Amino acid sequence: MGQTLAEKVWNEHVVRSAPGEPDLLYIDLHLIHELSSAQAFDGLRAAGRTVRRPELTLATEDHNVPTLAWDEPISDPVSRTQVETLRNNAAEFGLRLHPLGDVDQGIVHVIGPQLGLTQPGMTIVCGDSHTATHGAFGAIAFGIGTSEVEHVLATQALPQAKPRTLAVTVHGSLSTGVSAKDLILHLISKVGTSGGQGYIVEYRGQAIRELSMEGRMTICNMSIEWGAKAGLIGPDETTFAYIKDKPEAPTGAVWDAAVAHWETLVTDEDAVFDKEIVLDAAEVTPFVTWGTNPGQGAPLSAAVPDPADFEDEQDRAAAEKALDYMGLAAGTPLRNIKVDTVFIGSCTNGRIEDLRAAAAVLRGRKVAGDTRLLVVPGSFRVRLQAQEEGLDKVFIDAGAEWRGAGCSMCTAVNPDSLRPGERSASTSNRNFEGRQGAGSRTHLVSPQVAAATAVRGTLASPADLEPSFI
Amino acid sequence: MDQYTTHTGVGVPLKRSDIDTDQIIPAVYLKRISRSGFEDGLFANWRKDPEFILNSEVYKNGTVLVAGPDFGTGSSREHAVWALQDYGFKVVISSRFGDIFRGNSGKAGLLAAQVDEKVVQKLWDYLDHTPGGQITVDLETQTVTAGDSLKESFEIDPHTRTRLLNGLDDISLTLSHDAEIVSYEASRPAWKPTTL
CATH class of the missing domain: 3.30.499.10 (Aconitase, domain 3)
Incomplete structure (x- = not known):
């Protein structure tokens, strides 16, 4: 029997699998921000541990930062302390940080794709529930708590029970004036806030294929809002075109090798999902x-x-x-x-x-x-x-x-x-x-x-x- | 982490569904950089209402929260677990938990006991008849008991149960497999991106 996209990506990252235990998954990219990381770094220090793979870690400042007067010191002292704590931790552990005022600063789920660090077939985690955004590229991406942030910092791996698979197939095309956001809100109202619980969701079908990468990110972003562990979309030409020439995208022969692998990241024709939901794009309105x-x-x-x-x-x-x-x-x-x-x-x-x-x-x-x-x-x-x-x-x-x-x-x-x-x-x-x-x-x-x-x-x-x- | 076997304490009926982590602790309370002191943020907006259950003398010292379905949905903030613990809660009982909340509970040592929806109703009925009544949650036998006759089983994933019973540190467990991580790393394709 064939495999789903999620199963392929999952299986490529299993470091260790043992009966009665969750799989130990390798994490390709760990995104960090100031709101959920301070206690994780404290935990590392208390245990005398360090960051195992600083080069697979990226930090930015997004939750606390003011959107006015961003070139001045943050006026709220509590926010300022939290942001400064991240800066100190990044310096101490040698992590790349895009701080407020840096041209690459922004919401962690916007800068990953924009830098070209988000690529198909990766495992990506972040102490933020909207991490599934990166699933739009065919990655398994999910939100974690601060204890798990510490875990990934220390080990670059995370024990995870394998979720079941769910397909959301959207037939037909979205009408003019109807967006990806309307589609995902429509879906969540149908299935409820716990409809995806325990599943990695693959969004597929014509309406999904026709979405831009931005639209796909909007869809995957809200996977958590219906309880799903993660949401992803099979990578295709739209995906590759988006990544190509991004600052951290592979180039030359490495690009060709990467694309050759990414092209294998599709759900096999004979793969079976644990559950399927079918929608008609024509029914979706604002x-x-x-x-x-x-x-x-x-x-x-x-x-x-x-x-x-x-x-x-x-x-x-x-x-x-x-x-x-x-x-x-x-x-x-x-x-x-x-x-x-x-x-x-x-x-x-x-x-x-x-x-x-x-x-x-x-x-x-x-x-x-x-x-x-x-x-x-x-x-x-x-x-x-x-x-x-x-x-x-x-x-x-x-x-x-x-x-x-x-x-x-x-x-x-x-x-x-x-x-x-x-x-x-x-x-x-x-x-x-x-x-x-x-x-x-x-x-x-x-x-x-x-x-x-x-x-x-x-x-x-x-x-x-x-x-x-x- | 401390070992967890059994706990007995005052049950608090929280008769709402979809209690998301923004309700458990609003985001403005997340700015603290320490690991303690989050009790003030627990249900902060609801506690402004004098009628809210935690403002009642009877439930002030509650340690076992009995909540409606879909408890802990939404944000990944582990602060929600810490706020419950800092306030004094040892156990949350519900018929469905948000995935990330349940995971965070297991890591931080708060017992998230999943029961059938009917059991939640039975516990609520018991607490309605016996305000301030105690509930015992035994992790060894995976049972919830209250009053003379109420005894029900609860679910928890076996791995989390073992870790809690033995007080095992998750990171140490993973580090004990270091050789396998090293071997995996040697097999990673060269085109995988790096940040440095």
Whole structure:
């Protein structure tokens, strides 16, 4: 019997396999950031251990960093201490670090692919649950806790129970105006936040093949939001074209050898998945969340659901709590929901293509008078690229705030947060209670919906806007 | 790591599903660089509500949390486990855990005991009738007991169970296989990227 892509990549990394024990997996790339690593380095020191393979480790500063005045010392002393701790640890253990102010600084899941360090067939871990983003290249990538960060630093390996495999096949093409974000939100609302638990997911089918690398990263990024261990997509010409000529990509004969191997990283025709989910791309429309987990979503054209309509008792109770928290009444058309702040950014939708999509909607239009729009590039290089293309001017002309790079309002660990009760349309990945600041209310949306919402002041898609003649 | 065999303590019914790690400890509490002192962040937003269960005298000293399904979903922050431990919790019982949370619990020494949803309901019923009632969780026999008649089994992956029972350090275990890691490293293709 053939093997799935996930099985191939997994098997290529098994250092040791023994009955009754999890496999010991070799880790090709360990990404580090300031929020989840300090205690891991302390653990190393306490045990008298060191970093086994500094050259397979990359650090950056993303969660705490301010997106204004990034060339000045961080004003919040607690954030500053955490960032300085990472700098000291990187210096002590000889790790490559892209600090705030460095041209390669940015969200850890944006800079890995951008540097060409994320490649097909790798195992990649990071103390961050959105690590599955790198799965878009056909890598097994997953989030780990701080104890495991210490484990990988010390050993470059990690004991892991082999997950089951799940295929999500999306037939047909996405309609015009429908994005990867709409597709993944649509999927999560169908399967629920634990639908992928215990699985490595392979996204496949025509609609996936037709996505750019940025779109594929958006899909894989949100694998954790439906409970999956990891999500990946078979590498193809789109993947190779993206990697080629990136700073850390192989060159010459080494490139040819790498590609020859990457081309073998496909699910065999006769491979069997433990579970399969099939979707029709034509059914996907602009999609938004109304509740407090990413599975509580609906097409933008729908209304806020009535908890009484949920058959499952727990779903009903969860919907009631969510509507109460979100300050929403059942039956309200989603398009009538007024938002205070729109956030475009994050490891889900903070790449250049996302900014292009948002700018295309905003060109020649203005942000609504009582709405605030924050545009936060996922990395400093994305910021520079956007400026080269004149997108910054489009955002600024529309009345948006054009910021520096980082996680920003997705996690609200830095100064970018919402006030209690403030409502956002956000291109990030989580609408949990308080995620964007205590008492914040979040609607997850695509970059296109975010931009249209900023213009209209209520949840909207570009199709809802008056024509722009520019 | 300390050995873990059995624990008896006050059960706390937390009747919600999908308790993500942002609820267990909001991100603003993650900036500390030490390994302790996270108790203030535990359920920080919910604790502002005087009606929240941990604000009740009866449950103040609770050590066994009994929660709805999908506990610990979302962010990979191990601080969620540390916050529960720093507050005094030794065990969390639920019918489903977020994968990363469950893994982090096993590493840090918090027992994440998975039971059938009906067992969670039985424990909630018991605690409703006996507020402040004690629950015993025995890792050796993989059983949860409460009151006179409630005795149920729970699930935990065998490897984590063995490690907790014996107080084994995970990193030392992996380092004991160093020769195999070295041999694997010798076989890695030259085109794999490096950062230095």
